[in-house]
Amino acid sequence: MRNALLLAMLIATSMQTIGQSGGGYAFPFIDLPYGARSAALTGDYISVKDGDINIGVNNPSLLYTAMTGKVSLSQSLITGGINIGMTSFGFDVRKLGTISTYVKYVNYGKFQRASINGIDEGTFRPFEMVTGAGIGRKLNERLSIGGNLNVIFSQLEAYTSLGASIDFSGTYYDKDKQFLVTAMAKHIGVQFKSFANNGNRGSLPTEIQAAVSYKLPHAPFRLSLLAHHLNNWDLTYNDPSLVPTIDALTGDTVPVPRASFGEKLARHFSYQIEAPISEKFHLRVGFDYNRRKTLALEQRPGAAGFSFGTGLYFRRFNLDYAFLVYSVAGFNHQITLSINTREWRR
Secondary structure: HHHHHHHHHHHHOOOOOOOOOOOOOOHHHHHOOOOOOHHHHOOOOOOOOOOOHHHHHHHHHOOOOOHHHHEEEEEEEOOOOOOEEEEEEEEEEOOOOEEEEEEEEEEOOEEEEEOOOOEEEEEEEEEEEEEEEEEEEEEOOEEEEEEEEEEOOOOEOEEEEEEEEEEEEEEEEEEEOOEEEEEEEEEEEEEEEEOOOOOOOOOOOOOOEEEEEEEOOOOOOOEEEEEOOOOOOOOOOOOOOOEEEEEOOOOOEEEEOOOOHHHHHOEEEEEEEEEEOOOEEEEEHHHHHHHHHHHOOOOOOOOOEEEEEEEEEEEEEEEEEEEEEOOEEEEEEEEEEEEEHHHHHO
8 A cells, every 4th residue: 555655656746647637746745735624624725814823824815913823733644654744833023924934744654665676675754844934914904915935845765856836825804794805826836856856847736726705694604615726727537548439329429528618617616614603613514526526436426525624712722623535435634733822821
């Protein structure tokens, strides 16, 4: 299982694949969900402004003074010794804005190293990480902008790769009406050094997103709609091995089926519902149609594409949990502990 995983990582990060909806970019791990609240809402949650430093890391234009002194630790609970996590911290810089610093990492556990002849040569631990900082600044009472700067590192056995990227975003937020609209471009960058170190550099998974959210005034629901991969219209996969066939009864040529306009459009949207049942307890559910169509097993789709979670909120700390379903064969548990250091000092 681990050998297959390592092979998939090497292929995904060092080659350009034509005709597939994924696997054609360097550093694909930067698209993983690193916070439990975001993971519970499909993995990309960028449309709420309530002091959560992890959402500020996702979308730097949401950084503001309420995130000062917030420390967050996130951890995914995955079998096989794989360890995915993030640490983040927020603080204010006078006359400049609110700053976030963070480290995201993936530790794939211990692998057995062997020569081409099968001779045991010990073990190794593949490791990947992103370290970065973001800044958010208010332009007026409703408009804000922000940006992140990221340094990306990957080590797979004896091979290493290095890159950098930026994200930038803008947000309109009406606090009285609890209405928010935001847009961002992320993973704009370059691979400085490839694994092969031969001068062939892969492109990063650059993505443009937009989202809108609205908190119902007399019901405990916040509804959010995320439009993702707006810079890539067709997210469907066309199998290059398929060819037109001949109908045995009529003799007509049956073309290879292709996705309709509606199907292509639907794959760009994720749906997110957050229910603040009380000040201390939240429920969350999300649905990503593209993830379901991409990863669900044909005979047993199950809850592929859905994600669920809860949040417990206290004066000094918050605890979030997420259960994200990729398919019946794979899912992710994630937990995040966020601490308000200013409250602990009182």
